Amino acid sequence: MLEQICQLAREAGEAIMQVYDGQAPLDVSHKSDDSPVTAADIAAHKVIMQGLNSLTPDVPVLSEEDPAGWEARQHWQRYWLVDPLDGTKEFIKRNGEFTVNIALIDKGIPVLGVVYAPAIGVMYSAAEGKAWKEEGGHQEQIQVRDARPPLVVISRSHASSDEELKEYLNQMGEHQTTAIGSSLKFCLVAEGKAQLYPRFGPTNIWDTGAGHAVAIAAGAHVHDWKGQTLDYTPRESFLNPGFRVSIF
Template sequence: MIEPICRLARDAGTAIMRVYDGDRPLELTHKTDDSPLTAADLAAHKVIEAGLRSLTPDIPILSEEDTPGWDIRRGWTRYWLVDPLDGTKEFLRHNGEFTVNIALIEKGQPVMGVVYAPATDILYAADAGKAWKMTSDGTRMDIHCKDARPPLVVVSRSHGNDSELQDYLLQLGEHQTVTMGSSLKFCLVAEGSAQLYPRFGPTSVWDTAAGHAVAAAAGAQVNDWTGQTLDYHPRESFLNPGFRVSLF
């Protein structure tokens, strides 16, 4: 099933780029939590929702742009977890660091994931314990985490100045840092370009599931700060605890 999911992520990316390139109006609004919402978010959601319902009508969908109530979700053991446009702030900044995220959750864990970056036409995918990257010229390569000294630490472009993060980096020892938006941070660790992604700021389950699948399949650990693997069993809150993605 991974190939049609990859195509679906690309189709959603095409819808996003029509807005990004100015072919469709932006239609910027804000949600109740003051996070931005654009026509690109909604267009990508519609593409993915329609595609998943056609491919797997028996598997429910939880999308950032359509969140069924707790009474509906509480019994789910298998579901799609989707962020149609992860990194809307980066989209608005026009820096290309935004993605389409689609993950399949089974018994609380992401067993399949696709992260597609439409602006660069680079796709990361994971299925059956393997992770790979598709470049813009169609080249497919398996990816694996790689150790390096000093490690390269990737941090959120929007939360890079958080005090908890800065304290952590001070205690880390010798390292280098790079900033990145969206779930591409998971993918940098997965492909070996970075060795550590620590996160203290807020994230939601749809922000992390697809990247989690890719990083884990490439050999990374995705654990909260108590050492427990990030969990996606249905719960009332969509918020994740703080976590780190690393080889160690």
């Protein structure tokens, strides 16, 4: 099923790129939490929902663009977790650092994940304990890699205002940093280019599910700051606690 989900992500990416390349209007609006949403978010959502409902009609879908209510999902054991366009701010800035995120959650664990960055043509995917990167028609299995000093990947949109992150990095010892948008931060750790992604600011479960799947399949750890694995068992709030993605 992984290849079918990769193809679905590609199709959603094509819908996004039609807006990105100016073939369709951008139509930026804002949700109740002031986060932006564009015509590309909605177009990708429609593609993914149609595809998943066709592929797995018995598996419910939780998408950022149409989140099911608590009553509907409180007993879900297995479900799709989708962010049709992760990194909308990066999309609007036109820097290419946005992704399509699709994850399959089983008993709170992301067991399959696809992260597709259509503007740069890179696909990360994971299932059955293995992770891959596909670029330019070439696919290779990826895994974490140690490096000294470690490279720490941080959020492009939030790092400058995150005082907890600044304090954490100041106490960390020798390291390098790089900033990138969307769930690509998980993927940099997964492919061995970075060793740590610390997150203190707010995220929702659809921001992290697919990247989480790729990271753990490549050998990384995804823990909250109490040392517990991030859990996707249905709960009323969509918010994650702070967390770290690490090879250590």
